[in-house]
Amino acid sequence: MTRSQLACWSLLALSFGCGSASPTSAGGAPDHSLAPVVRRLSTAELEATARTLLGSGVTLAAALPPDARQSDYSRNVAQSVDSLLLGQLFDATRGFTEALDLSQAQFPSCAQTALAADRDCAEATINLLARAAFRRSPSSLEVEQLLGLFTLAAEGADFESGVALVVRGLLGSPKFLYATTLGQRESAPGPNRLSNDELGSELSLLISGQPPDEALLVAASRGELASGSEREQQALRLLQQPQSRGLYRRFVQEWLGLIGLDGLAKSSQVISGFPALREAMVSETSQFVDDVFGRQAGSVAALLAGGYSIVPGALAGFYGIVPTTPGARVNLSGLGRVGILQQASFLATFAHESESAPVLRGKAVLTRLLCLDFPKPTDLGIDIVFPPADPGATTRERFARHAADSVCRGCHATLDSVGFMFENFDAAGQLRTSESGRALDTTGSILLDGHQLPLADSVALSSALASSEQVRKCAARQVVRFAAGKTDDAVEQAFVDSLEAASAERRGTFLGLFLEFVKSDWFAWRKSP
């Protein structure tokens, strides 16, 4: 992140503290609470924490199996520690610790010259490392146990060998691998409030994707994070750190399902050189998300209809523009692209290899931006039938015939009429004006905020979504799902209801929603097990 972008994060964040709405933890527990869980960290979170012990060059995530996902989010309660992951973690951490550089900042200065028998320096080292790995201060018993590991490895060897085994021990420990949100009983019976340590760890992982820094650990140990407003202030501080950028990139990619782009190919009849373009597509969306979160606090309206993007040089020809200065905003409105839904990453993800996919695009908008659910055809006793090929017809014409079936129409009238608005983009996301020699029809409609809106194309759709209250409510639900690591309708609804009194700035930006959530009681309390 550049210096100017950092400043923008900072300025926006500081101007952001007004219009609070969510109930905060001054008093009792909320009516609905999330369930207590033991959540294995995502590989990105594991890597971020491992880097505090081993340095920023460590790439732990690549050494581990991919994350299980729930609702596409990698931060979820379904993650587990299976034999393959544990074995690969064991091998990776052994490799990482074969040549430790004890002059790095995470080690105390004494470590560079300490002898194997230097118990004081070992203890100081262990305290620092365990504090990073456990995301809290270790107890004296825990330090003693780790000293046992240190001594076993250092005896007959050297100080570094002892530290190496301690690091391996920490990076395989359940206390490192899992974040607990179990809470501790305040009064029986009733919900439990997260412990101070849990509050610090969870706040940092949720807001920055990183383990807590020293200031947060201190605040947690003093019990200050029991206060919602203190959590909010700490979150605002964390948002100024450039490391948090990756979390919001990941959040948007997972929310919109764009992580699927890596697993896609396109027919050579549609486009050549797709793998290289695919990387540029990911890069465009990442830079765009950085910009919208950095300069506009993750404005939902800007994401959907900001009217600009940041286009990597490799994608300029694809978009039909002249390459611009790297990182510069480009106005693409005249080219039919006003926001993230017209970015190639979204359009290519929700398409087939050789043709566009109105059903997939429509479903993506309705489920991910409006949080609607649709039954699967087989739930209704309907076989899924793919429209037959017809080189003389447009995709829309083929799908319109297929959805004319009275049984299919129930859902497809809704799904396809949204998806059809993207029909001026082909399977790879390239703009097109005709298909099969026939003119394209991009008109459609959507039921939004209680009104059926006829719209000309996806640009009009994005503009309508950008100002929709329904989209904002769904965005709030997505924040709760991401934070909880699962779907919890009661808490989602309660959080959405609480936002009625929040400022438009808070309700309309993802960072505002994250801040509202971390200061709320839903963040700090859990059901009694």
Place this chain on the structure above:
Amino acid sequence: MIRRKSLPISRRAALTALGAGATLAALFPQARPLRAAPAPAKYFIGVYMPHGMAREFWVPKPGFQIAYEGSSLAPFDDAATYGRSFRDQIVALEGLDLTAGLRASTVGHDASRVILTGSGTDGQNASIDQFLAVEQGLGQATPLSSLVLGVGSANPALQWCISYAKGGTALPKIINPLATFRHAFGQFLVDPDPAAVARAQREQRLGKSLLDYWTADLAELSARAPRTERDKLDQHATALRELEKRVLGQAVTCAVPLQPDSTLFPQVSSYQGGEPYFEVISNLQIDLMVQALACGVTHISTLFLADLSRTHFDASLPEDVHTDVAHRYASPGRSGSGGDPASQLLLARQNHYTYGKIARILQRLSEAGLLEQTVLVAMSDMGDPSKHSSRQVPTLLAGGWGGALRAGRHIDLGAEGTPSNRLLVSVQQAFGVESDSYGQSRDPSILSGTLALT
């Protein structure tokens, strides 16, 4: 330099060169003859087949003819390619529905989840491989309780996984043969240099201390975790026990094969340039899997096979098999006539390719003398893929099942659809598990019953 460790060697003796060009004789130089009398099932292999099945070129002709023109089952009667005919070692089982998925909106591509679990996404039970390996303890005595492999995609989503831990989480697959080799055989690689031996002994001692430390930590966490998290933490405990077996070392009954030559597969992932190497990757995964069984590294394995999209192995197939073969398949189903024979033949070619890989598994099992005691189940997530239908999924059973399978025949369970749970019940009974139901569903009536396989 890494050399093979001196280990107790069985009559099967040294497994040697491993690679794309390795010959059968080199892989299993002292193969045992097939057992004369049945013994209880000991090995389980589950295989996922992509893209549904073309029934028209799958149903055997009278007299269990499977080598007719266009037949996808032909590889099982192709001694020239696979060393012998396996016609008398397979059952073509027709009429199964993935019913538990139909009851829980886990259909189409997502029905992969149902194949070995007998459950939709509302179920939390383990797949049959993990049930046997972990809950029934079949994997307790082996270095690995199971070996979960794939080709092309490490994606842990429903449509890419058939192995599930208790609790309902998909198990990650190994898709790189080099990683498979290291996972299955890496612990047995030692450098005979005295200094290296000393290092290995030290590493074993340190590893044991780490395991003790982690086990104590996990016990402490488990004690305060809510009941809902128990399956997850139990799985972690199982993983620790498995790692302990690896760290402490465990004798295997054959010598360690050579490491696969990774220059033969510079890419392994779908959509990332791996497709041209899927042939060599599939063969290596299969060979390593059977070698792991033969060496006693594990008794349980699953394999999630890839399709032919963008591999260009078969010039008669379009580049995009998913859209242009599976979606274009036009079949009248069991009762009608018509459809599009050309589209049926294309899908049958994909099926034929996959069955060729399964024939290779049988060939390797036969060479290792394991076939009679093996239960192999191969199934797709769909019957008719153009309808994304999880009904009427043609299923292949193979191996001797320890005497619990009378092979060499076509079993037709009828057009009404039989819940696939019954197959899983029969599988568990072949391993001596007495229970008469398998899976979870809001409709418990589908979970019970067995198939008449003997």
